[in-house]
Amino acid sequence: MKSKLLIVDDEKNMRWAIHRALEKEGYAIFEASNGKEGVEAFEKNQPDVVLLDLKMPVMDGMEALKKIREIDSTISILMLTAHGTMETAIEAMKLGAMDYLSKPFDVEELKVQIRKALHVRELEERISYFREEAAFETGNIVIGESKPMKDLMSMVERVASTPATILILGESGTGKEIIAHLIHYNSPRKEKPFIKVNCGAIPETLIESELFGHEKGAFTGAVSRKMGKFERARGGTILLDEIGELDLSMQVKLLRVLQDKVIERVGGSEEVPVDVRVIAATNRQLKKMVEEGTFREDLYYRLNVIPLHIPSLRDRKEDIPAFVQHFLQHYCKEMGRGSMSISTAAMNQLVNHPWKGNVRELENFVERLVILSPEDEVKTVDLNTGKIGSLDVEAENKQGIQLPENGLSLDEVEKNLILQALERTGDNQTKAAQLLGISRHTLMYRMDKYGIRE
Incomplete structure (x- = not known):
């Protein structure tokens, strides 16, 4: 070109x-x-x-x-x-x-x-590409050695080199984005952009502009032309995560992109060719949505050229020890803590836990364990006090904390408590850490995580 x-x-x-x-x-x-x-x-x-x-x-x-x-x-x-x-x-x-x-x-x-x-x-x-690739390759990535995952990886290896559209299915937290990454980085498009779009996180009024871009003056606030995600992914791959959240009108427009390989920016009439491989992902039952009339049948079949199903963590328990060890090493290194180990009894307890939130829930739990565990060897008692998987409602009720009906963000709660502790102690990190029952090093790690400046 x-x-x-x-x-x-x-x-x-x-x-x-x-x-x-x-x-x-x-x-x-x-x-x-x-x-x-x-x-x-x-x-x-x-x-x-x-x-x-x-x-x-x-x-x-x-x-x-x-x-x-x-x-x-x-x-x-x-x-x-x-x-x-x-x-x-x-x-x-x-x-x-x-x-x-x-x-x-x-x-x-x-x-x-x-x-x-x-x-x-x-x-x-290229630097931008290699930074993303390095972050991907050195991040929290464990595939597992169970038969379901070996079968899945065999399929990934076969389809990565093709231009086929792929639909990744699986429960929330199973690692659909990681599989999409693997497909892209093992494809002929690997040196081109990998663009991720969370279709469920963008308001319906903005999703078309985000995907296809807009012309200057297309709507209030459109002060200049903007490239959409499809144009930014030119020559590469676009991951449409939570594809089941798109409304029917956007489904029609996406179907046209898949059929004709062109887009139209919001407020424009010019057809813009796009050379992009599409990977869609969802934790919803799209076939059932088709039957209910909430997802277009023609789009479903366009996306479902090659379906890949990621099994839940409870269906591949033999992979859990590898995940635990990986997350332990990762977070110990990130937080500057010495190496930690898991006793046999504690590991058995982890393996037999249902993990309804899958790998994401397990990762969050191990991160919390590294922060809160007073000993370098995690024993069963540590797991009990760590509250595996879900909130210990009885203990929380004793403290007067109630979960709102609409739920809440634990990250926001934690960030708010850190800010309160810092305000109460006049930004004295040592005293704030004591109020929160954590080490100063852990407090500094959390402040950095939430972007809290001294």
Whole structure:
């Protein structure tokens, strides 16, 4: 694919000269005669590098630079001016310009700067990709050696190299996102973006804009064109998690994307081609939803090309010890605590627990265990005081804490209690930790987790 350049300069002859010199390099080139047109051309064409003049009518280069960086903070911008001073050069660099060339400039130098800008952009994209991949590979990932998981991984290995749409089914907390990651990173698309969308977490009024993007002025607050998740995933994979939460109108629009490989931004009429592999995931019974009329049958069959079912943790108990050991090592390292072990009796208790929240519940429990356990060897008594799996309602009632009918967020409760303890002790972390019955190190870990600053 050709790299795209945008030339923004009010001097027609200058644009012509640059265009002529650079088109021989094989670039796709777009032009604009002032800053306002430049911002609009940037939104429309999404170039890889922008050549931006400083002094222009309607909107000058500095203002255009700000607006373009608001749209895409990673874009490489080269400033061009015959009015350059060191002060304006420094200001442009502070605002995000990559470099600064004073007119008249040598064409060969410009070519070198453009190649450098393209190289930097490519490196940034690869760094972003490798950071995500590294986080994935070094995170809390255990697959398990049980027969159900071996069968699942055998299927993942077979389908990863194909372009087929995949539907991942499983209870909440079983690791559907991890399986989607494995499919992407073992596919020919592995060096392209992996974009995750939680369909159940986005309001119905915003989901179309989030997926397909919108045009400037499409609705109140749409001050500029915005790329949606499908465009951002170009060449890669998009995971539509909780696909069963989409309403029927969005299901129709998603069906068109799967059939025609095009999208339309909200407020636009232009068809935008998208080369994206779709992986959908849900903990709901889509076939039953089809029978009830809440999920489109044609979309169901489009998504269900290759179904992958992840078994619950209670159906693969032999994998639990490996998960426990992995989470123990991970959280001991993260919290700066020495190694911990699990007694045979304690492990048996963990293996025989139902874990209705699956791997996610087990992970949360082990994390809590690392924080609260006073000993390095976890025994059965530690597990009992740790309240496996669900809240100890009787103990909570004695403390006067009642679970609201609509539920609550434990993270929010914990964060609020930490803030109260810090306020009561005048931000004295040692005293706050004593009030909460935890170590100062654990308190600092929790403060960092919730973004609580000193």
